[in-house]
Amino acid sequence: MRKITFLVSICIAVLLSGCTLNQQPDKTIQASQVPVEPGDKMKVHFINVGQGDSILVQSPNGKNLLVDGGTKEAGKDVVNYLRKHGVEKLDYVVATHPDADHIGGLHSVLNSISIKNFVDSGKTHTSQTYEEMLQLILDKNIPFIVPKTGDTIPLDEELDISVIHMGDKSADNNEASIVLKLSYGETSFLLMGDADIRVEKDILEETNVKATVLKAGHHGSDTSSSQDFIEAVNPEVTILSYGKDNSYGHPNAEVKSRLERISSQLYATAIVGNIVVETDGVDYNVITNGNVGPTEIANTEAIGINISSKDLRGEIVGITNSGASAVNLEEWQLVSVAGNQTFKFPNISLQAGKTIYVTSGPKAKEGAGYLKWTTTQMWRNDGDAAILLNNKGEIVSEFE
Numbered sequence: 173m174r175k176i177t178f179l180v181s182i183c184i185a186v187l188l189s190g191c192t193l194n195q196q197p198d199k200t201i202q203a204s205q206v207p208v209e210p211g212d213k214m215k216v217h218f219i220n221v222g223q224g225d226s227i228l229v230q231s232p233n234g235k236n237l238l239v240d241g242g243t244k245e246a247g248k249d250v251v252n253y254l255r256k257h258g259v260e261k262l263d264y265v266v267a268t269h270p271d272a273d274h275i276g277g278l279h280s281v282l283n284s285i286s287i288k289n290f291v292d293s294g295k296t297h298t299s300q301t302y303e304e305m306l307q308l309i310l311d312k313n314i315p316f317i318v319p320k321t322g323d324t325i326p327l328d329e330e331l332d333i334s335v336i337h338m339g340d341k342s343a344d345n346n347e348a349s350i351v352l353k354l355s356y357g358e359t360s361f362l363l364m365g366d367a368d369i370r371v372e373k374d375i376l377e378e379t380n381v382k383a384t385v386l387k388a389g390h391h392g393s394d395t396s397s398s399q400d401f402i403e404a405v406n407p408e409v410t411i412l413s414y415g416k417d418n419s420y421g422h423p424n425a426e427v428k429s430r431l432e433r434i435s436s437q438l439y440a441t442a443i444v445g446n447i448v449v450e451t452d453g454v455d456y457n458v459i460t461n462g463n464v465g466p467t468e469i470a471n472t473e474a475i476g477i478n479i480s481s482k483d484l485r486g487e488i489v490g491i492t493n494s495g496a497s498a499v500n501l502e503e504w505q506l507v508s509v510a511g512n513q514t515f516k517f518p519n520i521s522l523q524a525g526k527t528i529y530v531t532s533g534p535k536a537k538e539g540a541g542y543l544k545w546t547t548t549q550m551w552r553n554d555g556d557a558a559i560l561l562n563n564k565g566e567i568v569s570e571f572e
Contacts, residue, residue: 193291193323193335210452211330214356217448218387219253220441221246223415223422224273227363227387228254229354231328232453237264238281239352239363240274244301247280253446254285261286264325267305268350268365270297275305282308291325294318294340295348319350321378330453331356336379337371343555344572346390347371353383357453362405364389364396368572372401384456385409385449386436392423394478394569402430409437409449409458416442421567426478426494479506479560479571480527484551487533489558489571493522503563506530506545510556515545 212232219226221242229237236259241250254262265287267275281287282305290309296302309316318340319325325333337351349365362383367375368390375381386407389396391414410431414422423440431438437458439447444460451457476495483489489506493499501517508514515530520543522528530545531537538544551558560569 193317193319194326210454211357213450213452214331215448215450216354216361216385217253217257217446218411218413218439218441219250220445220447221250221277221413222442223391223418223420224277225268225365225387225391225413226250226277228257228259229327229333230257230259232330232356233328235263235328236261237266237325237327237333238262239266240268240365241265241277241279241281243273244276244279247277250277251280251284254281259285262288263327264289264291266291266325266350266352267293268363269293269345269348270295270299270302271345271366272299272301274365276301278305279308282312282314287312287314289317290314291317291319291350293338293348293350295342295345297345325352336381337367337375339371344368346395346572349389351375353379353381356451359384359451359453359456361385361387361449362407363387366390366396368395369398369401372396372398376401376404381405383407385411387411387413388423388427388431390422391418391420392427393420394424394427395572397424397427397430399430402434402436406434407431407436409439411447411449412438412440412442414440414442418442419567420570424478424569426476429476476524477501477522477560477562478569479558482551482558482571484556487531487536487549487551489530489551490527491522491530491560492527493524496524498523501528505561505565507559507561508550508552508556509559510552511550513550515543515550517543 214232215230217228224242225240226242227239262285319335323335332355334353336353339348342348346366346368349367351367352363354361360383381404383405386405392412412423448459476493480492481490498521500521502519504517506515529542531542532545532550536544536547558571562568
């Protein structure tokens with residue numbers, strides 16, 4: 173494969189030439205759900221790729237769409253899964269955003285499976301993984317499409333696949349995620365990529381998000397799946413795609429509780445492996461490897477504790493206990509990721525429903541709900557993720 177000698181943005185400009193999706197002029201998106209008689213079966217496969225996402229859509233008329241491909245290490249597994257299910261050609265591949273746990277495995281797919289169209293978020297990234305993916309698309313002369321919010325993917329005339337969000341201008345990769353709503357008769361799927369709470373708010377203002385099946389955003393992280401959003405979607409089934417014993421603490425216990433409160437049935441790839449939802453447009457079945465019921469996802473000791481706010485300029489981070497009982501925070505740690513700096517909590521209990529603030533910088537406060545870290549500036553004003561670890565060193569919350 174020849175070496176890339178041009179900027180990623182130039183790659184996209186070349187790839188984009190002449191390639192579009194079906195565009196909808198009306199900015200307000202209402203993905204259709206037309207009641208139908210039971211028809212041919214459609215299958216949506218949530219492939220177990222560990223800590224990542226990969227989703228195969230097989231339409232009633234035998235068309236195939238792949239959304240993401242997991243990590244590079246998972247690529248061969250994705251290819252084997254596709255072939256096992258009779259997929260020799262992909263009509264569309266969608267890369268929701270350029271994070272490696274979503275596009276890494278697409279390298280193997282591009283090298284192994286015939287692809288007719290490639291849909292990308294348009295969010296440029298300088299990672300080697302992203303540049304290698306673009307180079308493969310160029311080498312294979314695959315039509316490259318960056319959609320607009322409101323476009324539809326014409327996979328199958330019996331389906332409505334709407335792009336309800338894309339953020340190629342977003343500073344953050346997760347915010348750039350392509351979000352898809354797929355409807356077949358009375359059954360619908362909402363595929364959130366890694367879209368966060370800010371994206372959820374935007375979508376709620378523009379779109380009917382109610383769906384039968386939700387693929388929860390960002391692997392069940394507390395950066396996604398807000399209470400308002402979960403209530404609006406009101407999914408009968410929720411799919412959580414994450415790796416077993418992952419270092420991020422996914423899925424977040426409070427997210428799990430929100431879904432349970434609306435009686436959504438939870439299925440996790442880390443526990444049951446591959447998950448297939450089969451539907452005729454009226455009824456649906458959830459099929460797992462030897463499991464017929466929803467996934468039992470164990471509660472963590474840190475249920476209800478999360479980073480609720482972060483003011484980088486003011487150097488104030490809020491930690492909230494939204495659980496039902498007090499939690500002792502002694503030996504817990506708050507980490508400034510960019511600077512790899514750590515605050516260790518003293519012997520203090522955070523009562524249910526209360527928030528405590530960790531402060532730093534010249535105006536650091538102490539007492540009456542405030543804990544003083546240091547008078548030195550600890551957070552980068554231009555962006556710095558925060559991570560909260562319990563007394564065992566386990567990540568229980570993250571705030572990007």
